[in-house]
Every structure is written in structure tokens, then in C-alpha cells.
Amino acid sequence: MENLRIGIVGLGHVGLVSAAGFAELGFPVVGTDKDMTKLARIREGKAPFYEPGLDELLQKHTAGGRLTVVETLAELAEQADVIFICVGTPSRPDGSADLSQVEGVVRELAQYISGYKLLVEKSTVPVETARWIKRTVQRYARKDATIEVASNPEFLREGSAVKDFLEPDRIVIGVDNGRARELLLQIYAPIEAPKLVVDIETAEIIKHASNAFLAMKISFINMVADLCERTGADVTQVAEGMGLDPRIGRAFLGAGLGYGGSCFPKDVKAFYWIGQNYGLDFSLLRAVHEINERRVDVFMEHLHDALWVLREKTLAVWGLAFKPGTDDLREAPSLKVIRRLLEEGAHLRLHDPHAMEAMKAHYPEDPPRIVYAATPEDAAEGADAILLVTEWPIYQKVDFVALRKRVRTPVVVDGRNALDVERVTGAGFEYYGMGRPFRAPRR
Numbered sequence: 279m280e281n282l283r284i285g286i287v288g289l290g291h292v293g294l295v296s297a298a299g300f301a302e303l304g305f306p307v308v309g310t311d312k313d314m315t316k317l318a319r320i321r322e323g324k325a326p327f328y329e330p331g332l333d334e335l336l337q338k339h340t341a342g343g344r345l346t347v348v349e350t351l352a353e354l355a356e357q358a359d360v361i362f363i364c365v366g367t368p369s370r371p372d373g374s375a376d377l378s379q380v381e382g383v384v385r386e387l388a389q390y391i392s393g394y395k396l397l398v399e400k401s402t403v404p405v406e407t408a409r410w411i412k413r414t415v416q417r418y419a420r421k422d423a424t425i426e427v428a429s430n431p432e433f434l435r436e437g438s439a440v441k442d443f444l445e446p447d448r449i450v451i452g453v454d455n456g457r458a459r460e461l462l463l464q465i466y467a468p469i470e471a472p473k474l475v476v477d478i479e480t481a482e483i484i485k486h487a488s489n490a491f492l493a494m495k496i497s498f499i500n501m502v503a504d505l506c507e508r509t510g511a512d513v514t515q516v517a518e519g520m521g522l523d524p525r526i527g528r529a530f531l532g533a534g535l536g537y538g539g540s541c542f543p544k545d546v547k548a549f550y551w552i553g554q555n556y557g558l559d560f561s562l563l564r565a566v567h568e569i570n571e572r573r574v575d576v577f578m579e580h581l582h583d584a585l586w587v588l589r590e591k592t593l594a595v596w597g598l599a600f601k602p603g604t605d606d607l608r609e610a611p612s613l614k615v616i617r618r619l620l621e622e623g624a625h626l627r628l629h630d631p632h633a634m635e636a637m638k639a640h641y642p643e644d645p646p647r648i649v650y651a652a653t654p655e656d657a658a659e660g661a662d663a664i665l666l667v668t669e670w671p672i673y674q675k676v677d678f679v680a681l682r683k684r685v686r687t688p689v690v691v692d693g694r695n696a697l698d699v700e701r702v703t704g705a706g707f708e709y710y711g712m713g714r715p716f717r718a719p720r721r
């Protein structure tokens with residue numbers, strides 16, 4: 279097919295980056311979302327969320343006309359040849375994936391499609407979702423339509439999503455016929471990366487297995503961190519010693535407050551659920567989830583070790599986003615930490631380089647016990663302790679010697695083991711990390 283036109287359904291963190299990315303690769307792209315305020319922003323070339331480099335790409339390609347948005351699936355079906363489905367796949371209360379957004383989009387799209395179209399699932403979905411998509415398509419498609427289905431899971435990371443999309447470490451293409459294979463290989467031809475062409479079920483499992491494995495690494499090191507605390511060892515050095523083995527690797531061996539975000543928590547649960555559903559013992563993933571759930575408890579224990587009672591104490595919270603580089607608060611450990619601190623009667627001074635507006639939406643009343651600070655130093659003003667929750671690089675650059683004069687008591691609880699212990703204790707602060715010994719101030 280000459281001059282392929284690409285359609286994107288769901289212009290969220292994955293869909294909008296993909297839309298901008300495909301436009302950057304030279305394809306005409308049309309996108310849609312059910313959220314009209316998002317569409318209005320995107321039309322102006324602005325991303326509805328913070329993602330480095332995304333605004334620049336959007337401005338370039340919306341102004342240049344290569345990226346357009348439409349309000350309905352009918353228009354999208356008319357204008358696109360290959361349609362990527364990038365809608366949400368959240369958890370249901372039992373942990374399984376809620377596929378109602380995917381199903382709804384497929385059912386509606388099928389009614390508008392005539393001629394040939396390729397539907398590609400890019401959202402993270404449980405294995406066998408494509409089979410259901412095919413059945414749905416067969417049931418609702420018009421007689422003049424030929425609709426094929428493929429899987430192309432997305433591996434981008436929020437905070438470096440644009441770069442990850444354009445320079446991925448692999449592209450996984452799940453197909454069951456030659457035409458879908460050729461179309462997807464044509465689309466990704468401009469990108470130099472290993473391209474793994476597999477059957478659709480394999481592609482679906484690659485994505486779930488990858489996220490579950492990364493989450494497992496985090497929970498593994500957090501399990502080890504608890505042992506380090508009991509025995510006086512330092513988990514950061516344990517991780518370093520383990521990570522030097524190339525079979526293990528240092529990445530994702532950061533002990534701390536655990537994983538959050540819109541992917542790992544839900545994908546671990548969904549992968550566990552699908553295993554159970556097939557009568558398999560996936561209890562390893564239950565343990566991964568349970569270890570992660572306890573991380574906030576461990577963090578709170580350290581805070582109590584430091585301050586005993588929290589009522590009427592002032593606490594600086596550094597970092598709110600679920601990880602650095604984003605303003606995304608979905609399943610962010612900060613939400614649990616803040617709730618616990620408020621329940622215990624503390625006064626909070628919050629700082630985050632990008633996620634403070636998003637946090638205000640969680641506390642719209644702006645309770646008098648929460649203050650939003652413009653800088654990390656401002657957040658620490660009069661504080662009984664500084665709590666590092668998200669490891670933005672800005673916190674590593676703070677001048678702790680100067681900060682010592684602004685806090686009420688010099689205590690740091692580092693939930694990510696991100697600060698330089700020597701600098702912090704050298705400036706006169708007590709240091710509590712995660713899975714490493716308490717360090718007294720050195721002056």
C-alpha cells in the first residue's frame with residue numbers, strides 16, 4: 279500500500295507519543311480520543327500532559343498538517359489504513375484487565391470500515407485479546423470490509439517516551455498473515471532496531487512478561503532490602519555487587535518505595551490473573567505485588583524511627599510523580615504516603631518539578647495542612663523532616679549545608695536511596711535510607 283495513512287485511537291501517554299512519532303517518521307497520521315478537551319489542546323499543538331520533547335513534535339506536525347485529529351471513529355476509519363488501538367486497559371477489582379475500552383472501540387470501528395484495514399492492538403492486553411478482537415470484528419463488520427488484526431505492544435517509558443518511541447531497543451510485531459507483517463514492517467522501516475516478528479499470542483505475552491519481570495526485579499531487591507536492614511548491610515552495595523554480573527544487570531535493582539504508575543501494578547495483577555485463569559501457579563507474581571504493597575509501611579516505619587509522633591510536625595515531601603520525568607500520578611507511591619501523613623496529623627509542604635497541578639486535583643479543597651512549594655528548599659522551610667519520594671535529579675543538587683539553616687530539625691528520609699549520604703550527613707542531617715544503615719550527622 280503506497281502512502282500509508284495511520285490512525286491512532288486513544289491519544290494518551292502511548293497514543294499521542296505514537297501519533298507524533300509516526301508523523302516524525304513521515305506518515306500522515308489521524309488521531310482521535312473520546313476526551314474533547316484533550317483533542318482541543320492537541321489541535322493547538324500542545325500535549326495534555328508533561329512528556330519531554332512531545333510539545334515540540336506536536337507543534338511541528340500539527341502546524342505542518344501531517345498530524346490531524348478528528349472527533350469520531352467514523353472519520354478516523356475513513357481516513358486511516360492501519361489503525362493502532364491505544365486506549366486504556368485498567369484493572370478490574372479482581373485484578374484482571376478491564377478490556378471494555380478496547381472492545382468498545384473495535385465494535386464501533388467495525389461498523390464504519392469498508393475495504394481493507396489493519397487493526398493493531400498497541401495497548402497492553404492479556405494474551406488472547408486479539409482472538410476476541412477478531413471475533414468481535416467478524417460479528418460487527420460490514421460485508422464490504424476486510425479487517426485484519428495484529429499486535430504491536432509498546433515499550434516506551436514515561437519521561438523518555440519520545441526517544442523510546444523513535445529509538446526503541448526492539449519492535450515486536452505479532453501477526454498471523456503476510457499482509458499484516460508487510461504493512462507493519464513498512465511502517466517501522468525507518469527505525470533501526472531489532473524487529474521480532476512472532477505470532478500474535480507470543481507478542482501479547484512478551485509485553486506482559488516483560489513488565490512482570492521488571493516489577494519482579496524491583497520487588498526482589500526490596501525483599502533483600504528488608505534483610506539488609508535487619509543485618510546492618512547496605513542494599514545499594516548489594517545491588518551493585520549483583521548488577522556487575524551481566525546476567526543480572528544493575529537496572530531495576532533500586533530498593534525503595536517500590537513501583538507505581540499506570541503499568542506495572544496493573545500488568546502484574548493482570549498477568550497473575552491470566553495465569554490463574556489457565557490453572558497455572560503464578561503465585562510468584564502475587565508475592566511481587568505483596569512486597570510492593572508493603573514498601574510504604576517500611577518507609578513510614580523509618581519516619582517513625584526518626585520522629586516518633588507525626589502529629590503537628592511539618593514534613594517536606596520531595597517528588598510526587600510516580601517516577602521522574604513525568605507529571606503522572608497514577609498509582610504513585612506519593613499518594614499513599616501523603617494519605618498516611620495526613621491521617622497522622624502532619625502538616626505537609628509538597629514539591630515536584632511537574633506534578634503539583636496533578637496533585638491539586640487529588641486535594642481540590644487545598645486543605646490548610648498542605649502547602650505547595652515552588653522549590654525544594656522552600657518545601658523544606660521549617661520542616662521536621664525531608665522525605666524524598668520521587669528521585670528527580672533536582673533533589674540531588676540541593677545545597678544541604680545551606681538547607682540546614684532553613685529546616686527545624688535536620689532529618690532526611692530517602693525513600694529512593696537517591697541522595698548522596700556523605701553530603702547529607704556532612705551537612706549535619708540524620709539520614710534514613712531504605713535497606714541501608716541509619717547514618718548519624720557528621721557535624
Ligand SMILES: NC(=O)c1ccc[n+]([C@@H]2O[C@H](COP(=O)([O-])OP(=O)(O)OC[C@H]3O[C@@H](n4cnc5c(N)ncnc54)[C@H](O)[C@@H]3O)[C@@H](O)[C@H]2O)c1
Nearest residue numbers: 288289290291292311312313365366367379401402432436
Ligand atoms: N503509559 C505508559 O508508559 C505505557 C507504556 C506502554 C504501554 N502502555 C499501555 O498502553 C495503553 C494506554 O496507556 P496510556 O498510559 O496511554 O493511557 P491513557 O489513559 O494516558 O490514554 C488512554 C486514552 O484513551 C482514550 N480513550 C478511552 N476510550 C476511548 C474511546 N472509546 N475512544 C477514543 N479514545 C478513548 C482516553 O480518553 C485516553 O486519552 C494501556 O494498555 C497501557 O498499559 C502504557
